Amino acid sequence: MAAHLIVQGAEGEATSELAGLPRTASPWAVDHLVPSLLAELAIPELSAQQVGDLVARVFGYVAAIRAGTDEFAAVRALARLAPDNDYPDGDIGDAYSASEWLDCECHVNSPERDAATAMESTLRGSEPLVIDPGLLWALSTTWFRR
Known part of the structure; x- marks a missing residue:
């Protein structure tokens, strides 16, 4: 998903890091980046x-x-x-x-x-x-x- 966001013009460190992770990346590698990604894209966190x-x-x-x-x-x-x-x-x-x-x-x-x-x-x-x-x-x- 992050790679698609980059193709669509999204920018930011968390977006790039997520796009570079392998499909087999553990939740530990992904989860800590999600709040930063949401902030970079100005997306409010959801319950x-x-x-x-x-x-x-x-x-x-x-x-x-x-x-x-x-x-x-x-x-x-x-x-x-x-x-x-x-x-x-x-x-x-x-x-x-x-x-x-x-x-x-x-x-x-x-x-x-x-x-x-x-x-x-x-x-x-x-x-x-x-x-x-x-x-x-x-x-x-x-x-x-x-």
């Missing part, structure tokens, strides 16, 4: 709930426009974020709970499966984001498994 809501919109949007995705691509992608984020409330936590019922044949016609279907539909149907197509492509190339 965990706000970030979760935004990520849910991005995942839903990508699942809706990308051909060949799993029927529950957005729910599954959000659910994978829960363990690393201490099982937060909101869409990420809801997706984690909903994902427990997706691969069990015993829940095919259950209220839990219906709730997961409704959540996926809501995520995919949320208001489209205004996002640069190149950035959207870069962010979405590995998010969803087929």
Whole structure:
């Protein structure tokens, strides 16, 4: 993402440092740069709930426009974020709970499966984001498994 920001004209030490990190960089290498990056770009910090809501919109949007995705691509992608984020409330936590019922044949016609279907539909149907197509492509190339 930082490399894309540089291509779009963003400047700053944190932006350059983040762009130079390998994809395998640990959170320790990335996390301390994020507040500086936000300050360089004059982006206000968001609460965990706000970030979760935004990520849910991005995942839903990508699942809706990308051909060949799993029927529950957005729910599954959000659910994978829960363990690393201490099982937060909101869409990420809801997706984690909903994902427990997706691969069990015993829940095919259950209220839990219906709730997961409704959540996926809501995520995919949320208001489209205004996002640069190149950035959207870069962010979405590995998010969803087929």
